[in-house]
Amino acid sequence: MINQARARRAFDVTLFLLLVLTSSFGQVLFKTRQERSRVNSDAAEQAGTPALPEVSSIAAQVGAPAVPGDGRQARRNIGVFFDKLRAGAPVTIAYMGGPITAGAGASSPEKTSFRALVTEWLRKHYPKSEITELNATINNTGVSGGSLYGAMRARRDVIAYKPDLIFVEFAVNDTNENEITAKKAIEGLLRQLLVVAQPPEVVMLYATSAKRGVRADWHDVIAAHYQVPAINLQDQVWAMVDGGKIKLAEFWPGASRPAASWKDSLKDSLTPSDSGHKLYADFITSFLAEQEKLKASPILRNLPPPLVSDEMNYGEFKAVVEIKPQRGSARERGANWRTEVSNDRALPSELLVSDRPGAQVEYYFDGAVIGVSYRTGPDGGIIECMIDGKPAPPPLSRIDTYSRAPQLGSRIISGGLGPGEHKLTIRVLGDKNPKSSGNNVRLGYLLIGGTRPEKL
Numbered sequence: 001m002i003n004q005a006r007a008r009r010a011f012d013v014t015l016f017l018l019l020v021l022t023s024s025f026g027q028v029l030f031k032t033r034q035e036r037s038r039v040n041s042d043a044a045e046q047a048g049t050p051a052l053p054e055v056s057s058i059a060a061q062v063g064a065p066a067v068p069g070d071g072r073q074a075r076r077n078i079g080v081f082f083d084k085l086r087a088g089a090p091v092t093i094a095y096m097g098g099p100i101t102a103g104a105g106a107s108s109p110e111k112t113s114f115r116a117l118v119t120e121w122l123r124k125h126y127p128k129s130e131i132t133e134l135n136a137t138i139n140n141t142g143v144s145g146g147s148l149y150g151a152m153r154a155r156r157d158v159i160a161y162k163p164d165l166i167f168v169e170f171a172v173n174d175t176n177e178n179e180i181t182a183k184k185a186i187e188g189l190l191r192q193l194l195v196v197a198q199p200p201e202v203v204m205l206y207a208t209s210a211k212r213g214v215r216a217d218w219h220d221v222i223a224a225h226y227q228v229p230a231i232n233l234q235d236q237v238w239a240m241v242d243g244g245k246i247k248l249a250e251f252w253p254g255a256s257r258p259a260a261s262w263k264d265s266l267k268d269s270l271t272p273s274d275s276g277h278k279l280y281a282d283f284i285t286s287f288l289a290e291q292e293k294l295k296a297s298p299i300l301r302n303l304p305p306p307l308v309s310d311e312m313n314y315g316e317f318k319a320v321v322e323i324k325p326q327r328g329s330a331r332e333r334g335a336n337w338r339t340e341v342s343n344d345r346a347l348p349s350e351l352l353v354s355d356r357p358g359a360q361v362e363y364y365f366d367g368a369v370i371g372v373s374y375r376t377g378p379d380g381g382i383i384e385c386m387i388d389g390k391p392a393p394p395p396l397s398r399i400d401t402y403s404r405a406p407q408l409g410s411r412i413i414s415g416g417l418g419p420g421e422h423k424l425t426i427r428v429l430g431d432k433n434p435k436s437s438g439n440n441v442r443l444g445y446l447l448i449g450g451t452r453p454e455k456l
Helices: 002-046 055-062 078-084 115-125 147-157 179-196 216-225 233-242 262-270 274-291
Strands: 091-097 130-135 165-169 202-206 315-317 340-343 349-352 359-368 367-377 382-387 399-400 409-415 421-428 441-450
Touching: 078 091, 091 115, 091 147, 115 130, 115 274, 147 179, 147 315, 147 367, 147 409, 147 441, 165 179, 179 202, 179 216, 179 315, 202 216, 233 274, 274 367, 359 441, 367 382, 409 441, 421 441
Parallel strands: 091 130, 091 165, 165 202
Antiparallel strands: 315 441, 340 349, 349 441, 359 421, 367 409, 367 441, 382 399, 382 421
16 A cells, blocks of 8 residues: 555656646747747848748638638648649639739839739749739729629630639729629639639739728638638738838828829729839738648539529620620611720720610520620710610619720629529610710620539
8 A cells, every 4th residue: 555655646746747847848939939030020120121921920811721620611722833833834824803913003014013023933933834924804993893893704814714823803893892792703703713624723812902991801701611712911011001111102102192083092092002012922922932832732623502692603795796686686787876996805896886865785695694894985875774674773774884084894783683584675875974075885795694504
């Protein structure tokens, strides 16, 4: 009995000493990491360079494994893309977005925009690979530069070129969009990109504006559902602004100037300077530098069920000028319609034009989503749209095509139409915007979408 008691006391003392040693070692290790982080930050400040967040902190937002038991899925990485680069294979990088990705605000969009800088970084790091850049952007601050129009044009502008990596940036343009519409659009876009036989790697980008408040969370909840990595540029930029690392006027120099109109004010608050584009590129290339170290995630073979809607699983464009006469009146030129040449790559080479009140186009379509693209201008008129003989829901019901300068316009109903065939009627109205010098309507494409995956 005495020997057993002594043995138990000896065991308890030994266990106590082990616990004390383990706790002390953990505290020393934690303090060492803290000190190393502080030294790195101080060194960056002494060098006069704004310290970027540690790559590990960026990775935590864009692809780190989920914490076990928290209910979230891990984001996949883009290692497959880097495997191709290391093998010296040719790759195509697509940039899909609005004016920021197009390079608005940059002194030379093909050299100093974040898009150009990221492509240059990849070419410099992988000189043996032929790297092709696909610029699938729309430099438009309206609907045409957002995810809704993006989902409709994904097959034509991106999927047809079979890219290996796609950056998607629509969060800024979607700021004033309806939340459900934005989520439907992003979900439809991602499902289209990922359902193909050899899906590309996709990275979501959440840029920001001088007014902050970009609803990146709308996009990110969809991205997370499909395990797509994302870079929250908004959080990173504003952390530096709030921390005094960069000045607002350096990033958005136009935001401090008086604007001639609300549209100019909007554009000035969105478009970053060369310095702003450089900072965006630094965040993105930091992400890429971390991703190239990772073992490739398995290819996603089966998509999960839709989180919000599958009403935008495909999108197709039909030039209004090509509508067959037996199903409508687009080719019945007569005194009502004429054609006009267009050199806008986002519109067909010929537009259908009329300034005659009552002139109309009819088209039968099968889909849950319908829209129209057109060219605005200082002599733009007004059209009304009807579906199955009834006024179309907003924003398609009444469209004012006036603008100070010609540009691409589009209006789309993001779903809600019943199954089966529908008839769309587009009619020129007699009234016009008081600022317009005419009543001309210039029609480009009919935009048709729905749930049919076989359309891809």
